[in-house]
Amino acid sequence: MKKGVTTLKKLAKILNVSVSTVSRALNDHPDISTETKDSVKKLAQSMNYVPNIFAKGFRKSKSNILGVLVPNITHYFHSTILKGILEEASLRGYRVIISESNNDVLKQTEMLNTLTQFGVDGILASLTKMTKNVDSILPVFNKLPIILFDKVSNKVPCTQIITNDEEAAFNVVEHLINIGKKRIAIIKEREFSYNSEKRYTGYLKALKEHNIEVDEKIIISVDDISQQQGKRMTNLLLSLKNRPDAIFAITDYAAIGVIQTLKKFNIKIPEEIAVVGFSNNLNSTIIEPSLTTVDQPGETLGKTAVKYLIEEIESDTDIVMHKTIEIKGSLIIRESTFKVK
Amino acid sequence: MKKGVTTLKKLAKILNVSVSTVSRALNDHPDISTETKDSVKKLAQSMNYVPNIFAKGFRKSKSNILGVLVPNITHYFHSTILKGILEEASLRGYRVIISESNNDVLKQTEMLNTLTQFGVDGILASLTKMTKNVDSILPVFNKLPIILFDKVSNKVPCTQIITNDEEAAFNVVEHLINIGKKRIAIIKEREFSYNSEKRYTGYLKALKEHNIEVDEKIIISVDDISQQQGKRMTNLLLSLKNRPDAIFAITDYAAIGVIQTLKKFNIKIPEEIAVVGFSNNLNSTIIEPSLTTVDQPGETLGKTAVKYLIEEIESDTDIVMHKTIEIKGSLIIRESTFKVK
DNA sequence: CTGAAAGCGCTTACAG
DNA sequence: CTGAAAGCGCTTACAG
Numbered sequence: 001m002k003k004g005v006t007t008l009k010k011l012a013k014i015l016n017v018s019v020s021t022v023s024r025a026l027n028d029h030p031d032i033s034t035e036t037k038d039s040v041k042k043l044a045q046s047m048n049y050v051p052n053i054f055a056k057g058f059r060k061s062k063s064n065i066l067g068v069l070v071p072n073i074t075h076y077f078h079s080t081i082l083k084g085i086l087e088e089a090s091l092r093g094y095r096v097i098i099s100e101s102n103n104d105v106l107k108q109t110e111m112l113n114t115l116t117q118f119g120v121d122g123i124l125a126s127l128t129k130m131t132k133n134v135d136s137i138l139p140v141f142n143k144l145p146i147i148l149f150d151k152v153s154n155k156v157p158c159t160q161i162i163t164n165d166e167e168a169a170f171n172v173v174e175h176l177i178n179i180g181k182k183r184i185a186i187i188k189e190r191e192f193s194y195n196s197e198k199r200y201t202g203y204l205k206a207l208k209e210h211n212i213e214v215d216e217k218i219i220i221s222v223d224d225i226s227q228q229q230g231k232r233m234t235n236l237l238l239s240l241k242n243r244p245d246a247i248f249a250i251t252d253y254a255a256i257g258v259i260q261t262l263k264k265f266n267i268k269i270p271e272e273i274a275v276v277g278f279s280n281n282l283n284s285t286i287i288e289p290s291l292t293t294v295d296q297p298g299e300t301l302g303k304t305a306v307k308y309l310i311e312e313i314e315s316d317t318d319i320v321m322h323k324t325i326e327i328k329g330s331l332i333i334r335e336s337t338f339k340v341k
Numbered sequence: 342m343k344k345g346v347t348t349l350k351k352l353a354k355i356l357n358v359s360v361s362t363v364s365r366a367l368n369d370h371p372d373i374s375t376e377t378k379d380s381v382k383k384l385a386q387s388m389n390y391v392p393n394i395f396a397k398g399f400r401k402s403k404s405n406i407l408g409v410l411v412p413n414i415t416h417y418f419h420s421t422i423l424k425g426i427l428e429e430a431s432l433r434g435y436r437v438i439i440s441e442s443n444n445d446v447l448k449q450t451e452m453l454n455t456l457t458q459f460g461v462d463g464i465l466a467s468l469t470k471m472t473k474n475v476d477s478i479l480p481v482f483n484k485l486p487i488i489l490f491d492k493v494s495n496k497v498p499c500t501q502i503i504t505n506d507e508e509a510a511f512n513v514v515e516h517l518i519n520i521g522k523k524r525i526a527i528i529k530e531r532e533f534s535y536n537s538e539k540r541y542t543g544y545l546k547a548l549k550e551h552n553i554e555v556d557e558k559i560i561i562s563v564d565d566i567s568q569q570q571g572k573r574m575t576n577l578l579l580s581l582k583n584r585p586d587a588i589f590a591i592t593d594y595a596a597i598g599v600i601q602t603l604k605k606f607n608i609k610i611p612e613e614i615a616v617v618g619f620s621n622n623l624n625s626t627i628i629e630p631s632l633t634t635v636d637q638p639g640e641t642l643g644k645t646a647v648k649y650l651i652e653e654i655e656s657d658t659d660i661v662m663h664k665t666i667e668i669k670g671s672l673i674i675r676e677s678t679f680k681v682k
Numbered sequence: 683c684t685g686a687a688a689g690c691g692c693t694t695a696c697a698g
Numbered sequence: 699c700t701g702a703a704a705g706c707g708c709t710t711a712c713a714g
Contacts, residue, residue, distance in 0.1 A: 007707060018685045023709060031683060053460040054399035055707035059690055061395070065438070065459070073423050079415040086414065086441050090452075095438045095459050097406070100427050111431075118406070118436050119394040256627060286597060286627045348691060359701045364693060372699060396691035400706055685714085690707105698701085 006049040015043060026051075057119065065095045066309060067115035069125040071103045071151065076281045077298050078126065081149065084302025085124060092310055094121070103128045109136045116143055122309045126151040129224070132192050145312035145320070149305045152194055157322055159312070161305045164326040165195050168294045169202030169248075171331045172276050175292075176246045177210050179337060181274055185218035185244035187233045187254055189225050196225075196250050199278065203248065218244045225250060230257025238265060245273055246337075252277035252284050252293055259287055259336065275336040289335030296329045347390040356384060367392075398460065406436045407650060408456035410466040412444045412492065417622045418639050419467065422490065425643025426465060433651055435462070444469045450477045457484055463650045467492040470565070473533050486653035486661070490646045493535055498663055500653070502646045505667040506536050509635045510543030510589075512672050513617050516633075517587045518551050520678060522615055526559035526585035528574045528595055530566050537566075537591050540619065544589060559585045566591055571598025579606060586614055587678075593618035593625050596632055600677065616677040630676030637670045 008026075012019045017036070025032045025040035026049075043049075057063045066089055070078045082098065089096050097120060101108035108128050115123055122145040127137075134155045140146065141158060152160040176184050186203050189196035200219075207214055217240060222229045230249055234257065237244055249255035255277030259269060267273055269289050277284060280295035304325060312320050349367075353360045358377070366373045366381035367390075384390075398404045407430055411419045423439065430437050438461060442449035449469050456464055463486040468478075475496045481487065482499060493501040517525050527544050530537035541560075548555055558581060563570045571590055575598065578585055590596035596618030600610060608614055610630050618625060621636035645666060653661050 008709095009707075019708080020686080020710080021684055023707095024684090027709085033683060036683080050458050052399070052707050053458065054395050054402070054404070055690095056709085058393070058395035058399045058692090058706090059708050059710090061690080063395070073414075073427065074417065074420040076415065076417075079420050082439075083414050083441065086439065090440065090455075095440070095455070097436045098423075098427065098439050099431065099436070100424065114431075114436070117391050117394060283624055283627045286624045288629060349693095350691075360692080361694080361702080362700055364691095365700090368693085374699060377699080393691050396706095397693085399690090399708090400692050400694095402706080683714105685712105687712090688710090690709090692706090694704090696701105696703090698699105 005052075006044070006047040007052070011040065011043055011047065011049060015039060061119075063119045063121055064093060065097055065118070065120045066306070067118070067120035067123040068096055068098045069101060069108065069111050069115065069123065070098070071101050071126060071128050073098065073100050077279050077296055078150070080298025081126075081302040081305075084299035084304075085306050086302075087299070088303040088306035089310075092306070094306075094310065101128050103130070105130055105133075105136075112137055112140045116140055120144070122146065122313045124149060124305050124309055127153055129189070129193055145309060147305050147309045147312070149301060150195070154194070159308050159320075159322050160324045161301055161308065162195070162198075162324065162326055163294075163296045163301070163329045165198035165329075166202040166205070167326075168278070168329045168331070169199035170206045171202075172248055172278075172292075172294060173203050173206035174210070175331060175333065175337065176248065176274060176276065177206065177212070179270070179274065181246040182212065183215070183218065183242070183244045184212070184246040184248060185220065185237050186248045186250070187220045187222065187225070187230065187258070188250045190221045190223060199250055217242075225254045227253045227257040227260075230254035231261045232257075234258045234261035238267075243273070246270075246275070247273060248276045250278055252279045252281040252291060255291055255293070255336075256283055256287050259289070259291065270335070270337045280332055284334070292334045292337040293332055294329040295332050297327055301327045346393075347385070347388040348393070352381065352384055352388065352390060356380060402460075404460045404462055405434060406438055406459070406461045407647070408453075408459070408461035408464040409437055409439045410442060410449065410452050410456065410464065411439070412442050412467060412469050414439065414441055418620050418637055419491070421639025422467075422643040422646075425640035425645075426647050427643075428640070429644040429647035430651075433647070435647075435651065442469050444471070446471055446474075446477070453478055453481045457481055461485070463487065463654045465490060465646050465650055468494055470530070470534060486650060488646050488650045488653070490642060491536070495535070500649050500661075500663050501665045502642055502649065503536070503539075503665065503667055504635075504637045504642070504670045506539035506670075507543040507546070508667075509619070509670045509672070510540035511547045512543075513589055513619075513633075513635060514544050514547035515551070516672060516674065516678065517589065517615060517617065518547065518553070520611070520615065522587040523553065524556070524559065524583070524585045525553070525587040525589060526561065526578050528561045528563065528566070528571065528588065528590045528599070530591060531562045531564060540591055558583075566595045568594045568598040568601075571595030572602045573598075575599045575602035579608075584614070587611075587616070588614060589617045591619055593620045593622040593632060593634055596634070596677075597624055597628050600628055600630070600632065611676070611678045621673055625675070633675045633678040634673055635670045636673050638668055642668045 008022045012022045025037045099111040147159045149161040220233045277293040280293045284291035349363045353363045366378045440452040490502040561574045618634040621634045625632035
């Protein structure tokens, strides 16, 4: 703060009323007469009065700041979620502090702690991939309203906002079956990845429903999925004597690696092998052939998360029902599964 | 805050000392004996004492929070800058509140105002494209330390952190000349775009230095550069009777539109027409041929901005020298200007 | 309808 | 080396 800031005291002195009256007038307290309110507000306006956020927060122990934790802010899907969070929070009079865990579990705990220390009213978090053990973050959950989004964990008792991974994956696989594919490979992450497991379940369900036998040889699990891994695992799939006729990669990044490798070997996409990703990143329309994928509406997801969080923050009761909200992603069919003649 | 939080008062009572002593012990005041310090710190630790950030901020009118304003958080280059900002700020004990202007001048003013209202210690901002008139944001600059990055304006008196646009563009054009191109088109934004103008200046300088005549017909200016505009302007360039043999698009997004259009007309890249972009987005390696571009080190830029801002915040004097710091971007040569046989 | 007073948790000039 | 006291700017129960 610089010198010369307008305070309640100053306004009170000028108007010859008490500080209490000024405070109440500005907060539209019913006890205050309309005239008084008007004159106070007018003066406050003309003197550019801005409440001291610290005094206010201090007094009410409320900051109107939300804390957000994501693994990596440059990840496109997460940046769209952040966009939604910022917009909705701003509309509701909240600011947003963002921190990154860089997919580091220790950093994640540290960041959650500093966020609470900085007096945020609640936290929105997307966990690191490797968060198998939630013990270190559980204490934070007793102090503040928290909502998990995207990378969630069912070991944490709180409201969670996710994509309908299972259903969307089911639709992906069904689409592949509909275009005549019979030997559908999946490149997924290991068990610790909540989202990947859900998609895998959808995959299995679709195969079952269409009486297609599950073949472990074309179910590939990797630690950390990426474009590189997509390439490597495609090489592996191509080395099988009984090759797949479709590859469902659990992320667009990996799917792009798949396409690049298939092209290197002059394999026709989608005729010989079709490819599907997940997320609808910007890249998925740049790659050729363009990638069939599941569009995840990040902004909606972010907005929804903020709504539920503020609801918890502003609720009077301590008893909160924890819900799991699924935001629907939609299948976007492009050239990697459908030939435009 | 929930019930049962540890305060200085509680610690004082337990240890039978005054609140002042506890406060000083925790802040390592030289007056306090080592024994007292140790016992205080030990108890504070064991009782999970966390200073009330509001009381502290209120008292010292310092929040240790930095405000950041960007046009669009999902823009890849800006998200890498944000990553750098978050990391450096965290290292130095600051948190970061992020807001978006969505390239809306009114929103930008509003956001700057709320940031100051929320008691941030300083602001890092990247302006909207259309900020010709800085009058509405100037008042904020008198209240708080502010630093501009990437989208800056020379009408604002403050430290500015940018890429070496002019020099980098010079290198781009020189590279095109070196591979034998003689008729180099540029797709840029109009005058109001600071970055675009700098790159354009670099373009002109390179042509001049190599005695290549400037031809207005292949200098294309658009309002809002994008992939779409890249496509449209390529169509325009191709309709000329004297076509260019290289196209320098001021952003990767536009350059990708250029490549897509050239491919549609089966024009050989780079033999017939070479293409260069700017930024080194993720897409630039996905497109085929891969795109020659200028890598802008976003993280470094973000970290640098934070360093200068905190320096201003923590400086005792009011007189601050405003500098313009250029972060060097490097030319990355890929297939769109160089044929791999 | 309005005011005086207490207090939120911390820091710090002053006194000893 | 330590303590008592004032005060940062606000809100609110209490009193009138």
